[in-house]
Amino acid sequence: LERLMDAGIEIHAQIVLCPGLNDGDELDRTLRYCEAHPSITSLGIVPLGFTKHQDRFASSYSDDWRAARAVVEQVRPFQERAFERFGRHTFQMSDEFYLAARLDPPQADFYDGYPQFYDGIGMIRSYLDDTDAVLADAARVRRTGDALRSLGLRLVVISGEAARDTVARFVESPELSGEARAIKNYYFGGNVNVTGLICACDILDQLETDLGRVMLILPEVMFNADGLTLDGYHREHLLTLLEERGARALCSSTAPQELLSFIEGDLGL
Structure with missing residues (x-):
């Protein structure tokens, strides 16, 4: 990833957030890494999706609105700092997080032109x-x-x-x-x-x-x-x-x- 950024390539990245695996402190570490690399111009954060054929993760953010809301709040300071530095929010929560957290999605200008629209980020606001x-x-x-x-x-x-x-x-x-x-x-x-x-x-x-x-x-x-x-x-x-x-x-x-x-x-x- 750093070789790509060193070559001047703009990165649109994504985190699939899995409870107990890459959330909590590990999510903070990932967010800090992205914050330190301005070439990552958008970072989508989406919840784990699992099918009936998988049982490794017994819970998901869609089952627990408090857990979903905690993730939204955890990301918020990074969004605010990115906007102060670059005029963009960079760190984008998927629509599923706002639905699970029982929160209204942000206004359209929060989505920085919808760079990750087809990853389910900003579709509800646009609709x-x-x-x-x-x-x-x-x-x-x-x-x-x-x-x-x-x-x-x-x-x-x-x-x-x-x-x-x-x-x-x-x-x-x-x-x-x-x-x-x-x-x-x-x-x-x-x-x-x-x-x-x-x-x-x-x-x-x-x-x-x-x-x-x-x-x-x-x-x-x-x-x-x-x-x-x-x-x-x-x-x-x-x-x-x-x-x-x-x-x-x-x-x-x-x-x-x-x-x-x-x-x-x-x-x-």
């Missing part, structure tokens, strides 16, 4: 801000909701358990009157609960067999570049299976602005 911006045009959202209702369609947007309440802020707004449906991840089990790791088998098992009059939106993030889920279903095959249950099954980004535009396009608005 909340996008929701506020879209709902400010209440007439537009209401027009879309009215169009769905006039066709007798009920909007259902699939989400992981972790993000369900955040997605619901937009999808279940009075103007749209849809439903954000959380899918529990039985395929991986453990504490896996993010939208990007949803598997087709869990969707098929947990959705009702009669999906008539439902516009069902699958999040595009659950498919890879080849259109496959982690359990090997192709996007088109999964959509077909859901259409056979009566759904108007579609795949889209679930970010509010993009989702609203997608639904408008599908309805010809």
